[in-house]
């Protein structure tokens with residue numbers, strides 16, 4: 001993996017820009033794109049992509065502006081997901097007094113000014129398939145999504161907090177008028193995942209005009225998506241008191257709960273599924289915190305949508 005200290009020495013610290021943020025300007029006005037890796041410090045793919053991207057953007061940028069960011073450098077140096085608190089839960093209005101919050105606060109202006117924000121993540125456990133989290137498709141750059149080469153998308157109201165506070169980087173970008181996309185690239189032990197993810201990002205930058213069309217070497221990693229598999233997150237469980245999943249139950253992503261089935265217990269009272277659903281991002285019982293999301297509830301089946309119907313058919 002990229003050695004962050006060396007990266008910061010090689011890449012000049014720019015005046016007026018925080019450490020581990022690099023800003024590049026094209027010769028003419030254009031869109032602002034932010035690419036962030038390492039918001040979870042142990043997710044190495046995004047960090048490696050950031051390092052490779054710096055050289056390409058510096059050389060090839062034609063119009064607009066690109067911000068390239070290591071989200072949580074302290075955690076990345078420690079090789080941990082986070083130090084005190086998950087930096088991808090700190091983008092809302094409720095500030096906590098920890099260094100990770102200070103880091104997010106200095107990054108907020110860069111995401112807030114972005115037309116497109118790509119937040120790069122990867123998994124440390126093998127997973128079947130990469131996916132995108134796209135809280136809202138309502139943006140003029142929505143066509144960029146198909147260039148990322150990932151067909152599976154999670155969207156919907158269930159991604160939001162009950163009070164609408166945008167705690168995640170993608171929701172924060174959306175709240176500020178940009179297209180916010182989280183790329184869950186896949187298992188980081190996969191050999192070509194860095195190249196593949198790099199290719200997705202380069203395609204997106206080309207699509208929005210940052211690079212001259214066809215100025216890059218031929219892409220061969222990511223395919224342009226023709227049909228998307230859209231999973232609607234219709235709700236989520238935010239425990240108010242004492243929530244636990246059933247004894248010993250370790251839910252996995254996309255596990256099915258039937259209508260009326262007990263998902264968990266809140267203060268001893270069963271919480272049942274209101275319809276046939278699937279669970280996403282279920283926590284383990286020992287990680288559940290009151291007021292923080294315990295899991296997301298997905299519709300039972302995905303919708304398959306042609307790329308051209310994407311902005312129209314999904315709210």
Ligand SMILES: [Zn+2]
Pocket residue numbers: 040043121122
């Ligand atoms: Zn992550």
